[in-house]
Amino acid sequence: MKAIIYLTVLCSLSSLLHAQSDFEVTEAGIPELQSALASGRVTSVELVQKYLARIAAYDHQGPGLNSLVRINPDAAEIAARLDTERRLSGPRGPLHGIPVIIKDNYNTVTVPTTGSSVALAGFTPTANATQVQRLIDAGAIILAKSNLHEYAYGITSIGSLAGQTRNPYDPRRVPGGSSGGTGAAVAASLGAVGMGSDTCGSIRVPAAFNNLAGLRPSKGLSSIYGVMPLSHTQDVAGPLARSVTDLAIVLDAVAGYDPRDVATAYMAGRPAPGFVAKLSSESLAGLRIGRLEDYFGRADNAVNGVITEVLEKLQAAGVEIVDLDTQNLAPLLAGSGLIGHEFKADLNTYLITFGSERISSLDDIVDAGLYHEAVQGALTRSRNSAFNEEAYLEAQLARAQLREQLEDILAANDLDALVYPPIGQLPVFIGESQPGNNCSLSANTGLPAISVPAGFSTNGLPVGLELLGGFMSDARLVSIAYRIEQLITPRRIPIATPPLEAGLAPPPMQAEWHYIESEINLAATLSYDQTRRQLYYDITNTGRNPATLYALTLMIDNPPLGQLNDPQVANLMPPESVNAEGQIFADAELHQAILDGRLHLRLFTADAPGGLFDILNFQPR
Numbered sequence: 001m002k003a004i005i006y007l008t009v010l011c012s013l014s015s016l017l018h019a020q021s022d023f024e025v026t027e028a029g030i031p032e033l034q035s036a037l038a039s040g041r042v043t044s045v046e047l048v049q050k051y052l053a054r055i056a057a058y059d060h061q062g063p064g065l066n067s068l069v070r071i072n073p074d075a076a077e078i079a080a081r082l083d084t085e086r087r088l089s090g091p092r093g094p095l096h097g098i099p100v101i102i103k104d105n106y107n108t109v110t111v112p113t114t115g116s117s118v119a120l121a122g123f124t125p126t127a128n129a130t131q132v133q134r135l136i137d138a139g140a141i142i143l144a145k146s147n148l149h150e151y152a153y154g155i156t157s158i159g160s161l162a163g164q165t166r167n168p169y170d171p172r173r174v175p176g177g178s179s180g181g182t183g184a185a186v187a188a189s190l191g192a193v194g195m196g197s198d199t200c201g202s203i204r205v206p207a208a209f210n211n212l213a214g215l216r217p218s219k220g221l222s223s224i225y226g227v228m229p230l231s232h233t234q235d236v237a238g239p240l241a242r243s244v245t246d247l248a249i250v251l252d253a254v255a256g257y258d259p260r261d262v263a264t265a266y267m268a269g270r271p272a273p274g275f276v277a278k279l280s281s282e283s284l285a286g287l288r289i290g291r292l293e294d295y296f297g298r299a300d301n302a303v304n305g306v307i308t309e310v311l312e313k314l315q316a317a318g319v320e321i322v323d324l325d326t327q328n329l330a331p332l333l334a335g336s337g338l339i340g341h342e343f344k345a346d347l348n349t350y351l352i353t354f355g356s357e358r359i360s361s362l363d364d365i366v367d368a369g370l371y372h373e374a375v376q377g378a379l380t381r382s383r384n385s386a387f388n389e390e391a392y393l394e395a396q397l398a399r400a401q402l403r404e405q406l407e408d409i410l411a412a413n414d415l416d417a418l419v420y421p422p423i424g425q426l427p428v429f430i431g432e433s434q435p436g437n438n439c440s441l442s443a444n445t446g447l448p449a450i451s452v453p454a455g456f457s458t459n460g461l462p463v464g465l466e467l468l469g470g471f472m473s474d475a476r477l478v479s480i481a482y483r484i485e486q487l488i489t490p491r492r493i494p495i496a497t498p499p500l501e502a503g504l505a506p507p508p509m510q511a512e513w514h515y516i517e518s519e520i521n522l523a524a525t526l527s528y529d530q531t532r533r534q535l536y537y538d539i540t541n542t543g544r545n546p547a548t549l550y551a552l553t554l555m556i557d558n559p560p561l562g563q564l565n566d567p568q569v570a571n572l573m574p575p576e577s578v579n580a581e582g583q584i585f586a587d588a589e590l591h592q593a594i595l596d597g598r599l600h601l602r603l604f605t606a607d608a609p610g611g612l613f614d615i616l617n618f619q620p621r
Helices: 002-016 030-039 044-058 075-089 130-137 180-187 204-209 244-254 262-267 293-298 301-316 327-335 339-353 362-367 373-384 389-412 474-488 588-596
Strands: 068-071 099-103 141-146 193-198 213-216 236-241 288-292 320-324 417-420 449-456 462-468 509-516 521-529 534-541 549-556 568-573 579-585 599-605 612-615
Touching: 030 044, 030 244, 044 068, 044 075, 044 099, 044 141, 068 180, 075 141, 099 130, 099 180, 130 141, 130 193, 130 244, 141 180, 180 193, 180 204, 180 236, 193 213, 193 244, 204 213, 204 449, 204 462, 213 244, 213 474, 236 244, 244 474, 288 293, 293 301, 301 320, 301 449, 301 462, 301 474, 327 389, 339 362, 339 373, 339 389, 362 373, 389 417, 449 474, 462 474, 509 612, 521 549, 534 549, 534 568, 549 588, 568 579, 568 599, 588 599
Parallel strands: 099 141, 099 193, 288 320, 288 417
Antiparallel strands: 068 141, 193 236, 213 236, 213 449, 417 462, 449 462, 509 521, 521 534, 534 579, 549 568, 549 599, 599 612
16 A cells, blocks of 8 residues: 555656656766756756656666655655746755755654654654754755664664665665665665765665765764654764765755754864865875774675775775774773663653654553564663663763774874775675674764775675774765775666666566477577566477477577587576476676677577577567
8 A cells, every 4th residue: 555655646746747858867966966957957846756757666666675755745846946946046055956865764844754663654743853954954855755774773774664675786685774765765866865874884884785975974063953863872864875976065064063962062163074175185195094904804705805906996096004903992892882771761852852742752662562573672672671870881981992092093003094894794685684784983982984885796786995084084084985986986876777768667678589490399588677687587398309308598698609608597497398487686797698688598409418509689578
């Protein structure tokens, strides 16, 4: 029922917004969008329609990303007002008329804020989150609210209200979390940019898993007022973006002092960080970056390999890499987490502050069983645990000591940043537990850390690289990340979410194949759905003697046709088969082979035991 209602909203909005512009929003950055708006190539109304069309094609159809919880029903009307304002008085700034995605733990007064929990399905808070209001004031359009791991209490992005979000680079896998809905939506160009929150990795892990840039800012750089809390001491909030430039634009809009968030007192009276102005302020040549050996030692080979290649390129560009052993920090890391101490009281205070009447406490949620089983253990432990002031103070002391030691390491080694994997494992298949999170160095100290795309594993999964710097070195970290992005150009569009064709996802491609000889009569239909990353096959053998069929294999052609080292994708028909059907997940190599016309069948028979070759010609169906 949810999907039906969701698509009905999209269709009704789309019917009101018949786009005339041929401007392509897929992978378009904020500067490109602003240029098109300024020149009249597109309007904000048309941008909303174009993103809605992509949402309709890819969020509940095609790969079924399930990244969004709700569409803002006022998005088109807001866009129209901003178009009028642009014509009359010009744009407010770089975010004027830009559609953005907001994680569904940020307060929005016009769309419910749920934490992706059925317990809060209809909760509309009494005030916008500060960062939401700053985006609105900057002229941004709140397009949709994104899914998250329920209450942000996990890293696989599943909840009782909206279910499981899928990774656009492999829909069988998790998108990271807790901001996985934002990560998947931005990676798939369902909006220009998106907002996430990070208590321990929840911006940086989705950034790594979705080929995005994401900054966990210094604690106090920007306000968390109106963001549903997990731990007020560890919570931060900020953007996820397809480019460091887009990241900087949003950071400039949302950073700064807020009297309703005491942690931002540091920013009072200080000049703005100037993220965009400082983008080009750093040079790679001469930088000293500390490589945390123990973090690389715990990571799998796929992650290590990708990041090591980047570090080698950085060294060639003049960066000095300093190997460091930080295993002595492990006891402080283990003892400095505050989520277990703060979550219950923080959530209860939030619900009362922002006017939740039906659900007013964690007790109400747990007692009614209104949560997904993925967070059952975490919620029940928090509900049943009594606050231990002595243990809380010990954790706070450990945090202070950990921060002091990290700052000493940076200073003693004359380092500009530390480098390590934001998460040491590739994204797991949906339903599995995700290991490898390296979130605590930043989360348990309040120091800033940025995750930037490093590249892809051999099976096409994104890998991120994390840089941690000194307190309030955020603009400098973003500038270093910008230089790394320029050096390695790591961004790649997800195969499953290509540009639309006439407002629709590309149709499946199909190939027909026949083989007839005295004993064998084979007929095969193969269909490739790019949006689902699936190659479907249906084969029948109506020949007189099936025993003469040894195998029918699917192979990728390395010219010249039929080399012995051609990689085999699958054996579609084993010996003596009369029919076969199934599906194969298309990795990046298989996908490209289909598009390039390099996929072929190799038929093994009694008369041709070495195999016969035939190229498959896929055409739009």
